Amino acid sequence: MKMFKLAVFDLDGTLVNSIFDLADAVNTALSEKGYPVHETDEYYFMVGNGAKKLCERALPEDRRTEEEIVSLQRRFSEVYAQNCLNKTRPYEGMPELVKRLREAGIMCAVASNKPDSFSGEIVAALFPEVRFDLVRGKRDGVPTKPQPQIVYNIAAELGADLAEAVFIGDSCVDVQTAHNAGLPCIGCVWGFRGEAELKANNCEYIAQTPDDIFRIIAGG
Numbered sequence: 001m002k003m004f005k006l007a008v009f010d011l012d013g014t015l016v017n018s019i020f021d022l023a024d025a026v027n028t029a030l031s032e033k034g035y036p037v038h039e040t041d042e043y044y045f046m047v048g049n050g051a052k053k054l055c056e057r058a059l060p061e062d063r064r065t066e067e068e069i070v071s072l073q074r075r076f077s078e079v080y081a082q083n084c085l086n087k088t089r090p091y092e093g094m095p096e097l098v099k100r101l102r103e104a105g106i107m108c109a110v111a112s113n114k115p116d117s118f119s120g121e122i123v124a125a126l127f128p129e130v131r132f133d134l135v136r137g138k139r140d141g142v143p144t145k146p147q148p149q150i151v152y153n154i155a156a157e158l159g160a161d162l163a164e165a166v167f168i169g170d171s172c173v174d175v176q177t178a179h180n181a182g183l184p185c186i187g188c189v190w191g192f193r194g195e196a197e198l199k200a201n202n203c204e205y206i207a208q209t210p211d212d213i214f215r216i217i218a219g220g
Contacts, residue, residue, distance in 0.1 A: 003219045006160040007101055008151055008183075010169035011112035011119055011137075012047060013191035015094050016126055018114075019043055020087035025080035026058050029072050035060060044192045048173045050113040050144040051077065077115070084118055090126050091190055093210035098130045104218045109134040109154045113144045113173070133158055146176035151183065166217060168207075175201040186216055 012018045020040060027037040038046075038058060046057040055073040056064050098108050110132055112119045119137030134154055142149050155162050167178035170191020175198060178185035186205040187198030198206060207213045 004106065004164055004166045004217045006107045006109065006155065006158065006162075006165040007213075007217055008109045008111050008154060008165060008167045009098075010145075010167075010171075010174045011110050011114055011122065013170035013193070014091075014168055014174070014188050015098075015110070016088050016090050016122060018084070018088040018122070019047070019192065021080065021084050022047060022054070024086070025076050025083055026054065026072075028079045029055075029075040030058060032075065033072065035063070047192060048113065048171050050138055051115060053144075080118065084122060085125055088122060088126065091188075091210075095127050095130050097210040097214055098127065098132065100214055101217060102131065106217060107133045107158055107160060109158065110136065111145065111150045111154055111167075111177070112137045114138065146173050146180055148177060148181035151177065151181040168213060170198070172197050172201045175203045186213055188213075 009015050023038070023040040023043040030037050046054050052069060052073050055076055056069045059068060059072060101108050110119060110123055114137045116137035116139045120135050123132060123135045134157060136150055136154055138144055142153065151167065155165060162182060165183050166186060167174060167181070167183045168186045168188065169175065170188045171193040175185045175187065184204040186207050187203035188207050189195040195206060205216050207216065
């Protein structure tokens with residue numbers, strides 16, 4: 001089995017379960033503006049394409065103007081900044097997985113559509129014993145996933161060969177990101193979207209547990 005040398009992880013729904021804090025922050029912003037709120041389960045299908053798209057999807061269809069989307073996103077970001085670690089936790093076994101990969105000599109990076117500052121804060125807080133080689137969230141001037149630029153940037157910064165890289169995620173956005181960057185994808189069934197969506201998007205590998213990821217990447 002091929003051994004990869006760079007593992008690029010999605011964050012939300014892959015490394016951490018952040019759905020409760022995301023839902024709470026958007027609902028708070030919606031409520032303050034007099035809009036109806038959503039059940040937490042509805043947010044599984046709103047997240048994945050960045051904060052602006054999340055806020056657009058959360059608004060009533062007839063209020064999705066650029067001005068209103070930006071306004072909601074601004075308030076969401078303020079609320080989320082103060083509450084992004086209230087309920088967010090790593091998925092079981094993921095800190096141990098990254099530690100094992102690093103010990104096996106495999107570079108590990110994070111590529112998220114979550115704003116860069118939030119991505120770094122959450123990884124630092126929830127993976128204190130794990131050292132990622134690089135953590136990148138949404139940055140100005142870099143298109144969100146599924147555009148592949150964030151993956152290209154990570155590989156270039158780490159001096160890694162994309163031919164020896166693999167992407168790990170939980171949604172169609174992640175599979176598309178991987179394929180747009182010319183990488184295979186490992187799909188995590190415990191994430192926000194589930195196995196059916198991963199398979200429908202031709203995900204090369206399906207992981208039922210973090211141990212499966214290690215076997216696929218390290219061949220052990």
